[in-house]
Amino acid sequence: MRTVGIVAATLATTAVVGGGAYWLYKRRKKKKDDELADDDDVVLKDFEDDDDPITPDDIRPRGGFMDRNTLPDDVKQEFIEAFGGYAPPKDEILDNLTQEDVILFGVKSEPVPGYPEVREEILTAKVRTVEDTVIRARISEPEEFSAHLGSYAGHGFRFGEMVEVPRGVIIFAARPKPTDVTGYGKHGRPAGTFESSHVTKKSYDVHPGTPYDLVMPYITDDIEFHVDRAMVRFELVGTKGLHQQIVFKEGSMHGDVTLRALDRDPKTGLVFVARWNFHIEP
Known part of the structure; x- marks a missing residue:
């Protein structure tokens, strides 16, 4: 059958x-x-x-x-x-x-x-x-x-x-039909959703050109995202609730990369929010 x-x-x-x-x-x-x-x-x-x-x-x-x-x-x-x-x-x-x-x-x-x-x-x-x-x-x-x-x-x-x-x-x-969707969801449904690695102690396998959701403890206008490798590029697609959607760009170097969310507090400076350990697959 x-x-x-x-x-x-x-x-x-x-x-x-x-x-x-x-x-x-x-x-x-x-x-x-x-x-x-x-x-x-x-x-x-x-x-x-x-x-x-x-x-x-x-x-x-x-x-x-x-x-x-x-x-x-x-x-x-x-x-x-x-x-x-x-x-x-x-x-x-x-x-x-x-x-x-x-x-x-x-x-x-x-x-x-x-x-x-x-x-x-x-x-x-x-x-x-x-x-x-x-x-x-x-x-x-x-x-x-x-x-x-x-x-x-x-x-x-x-x-x-x-x-x-x-x-x-x-x-x-x-050729895909044009869509009016902007921000969160413009690349379609996410392929996975990830809690912070500093909580789960896990590293996540991801692919370029594919949307994923990061679970945030909180979201403010002052949060910045940083990667620890210069040859890895990413797009912050948008937010929905406490989900921040991200796409690693095609052409990003494959291998291990760490993405950190930092809150630029006007009084205390950069404050750690969350960290995700990824392995970018081909």
């Missing part, structure tokens, strides 16, 4: 790039409102809860790319309803992709001991580079089936990871 999940961005109307057409993509599942849910409704994935580091290699979630020519009929029907037909992008389209574009591709889990059932899912990734045989892109939407669940094997492709997608498996290429 196969279970298919569609996870993809809402994409703009047809656009033309380098003489090739870009297509719309419509979610198979009902898309939530663009407005962020209330705090009580938001369920954030927390990377420190990932069990991969202690999972034996023989049962670690893993998978590969789906053959776009054998997509399940119900998935094809979604594309047909959206566009009146289904036709994967040609090389001339892929050759002219930019870093503002996204690609859609299917992934499929590999059965491992104890998890014999297969999951299939369509993921969205933001283009980083266009190469002769692959498109390098970063997964830009939360995935549903990366981890094992029940008797189903997880495919192991995770939000924020860089993947090299063979041209021949790409289902669609498109």
Whole structure:
């Protein structure tokens, strides 16, 4: 038995790039409102809860790319309803992709001991580079089936990871629909939420170009954020309640980095607020 999940961005109307057409993509599942849910409704994935580091290699979630020519009929029907037909992008389209574009591709889990059932899912990734045989892109939407669940094997492709997608498996290429969202949430839902490392004693694995939430003890206009490595750049996206959203920029040096929040008190000077230890993955 196969279970298919569609996870993809809402994409703009047809656009033309380098003489090739870009297509719309419509979610198979009902898309939530663009407005962020209330705090009580938001369920954030927390990377420190990932069990991969202690999972034996023989049962670690893993998978590969789906053959776009054998997509399940119900998935094809979604594309047909959206566009009146289904036709994967040609090389001339892929050759002219930019870093503002996204690609859609299917992934499929590999059965491992104890998890014999297969999951299939369509993921969205933001283009980083266009190469002769692959498109390098970063997964830009939360995935549903990366981890094992029940008797189903997880495919192991995770939000924020860089993947090299063979041209021949790409289902669609498109430019995301413009959004009016500014500040918190403008990059989408966070991939994880992190308490201060000085409390948890943990270091968190993160990826560039991916939003994360920092749990703040308090927030004032005088709080400053500092990293201990000059070649690491970041964006403070915005706040929601006591969550400060952050994105490490593409091009930031990989490896260990410490981010500190300091309160510039007008009377006492800089006051320590919180600290997060990160390991920036490719």
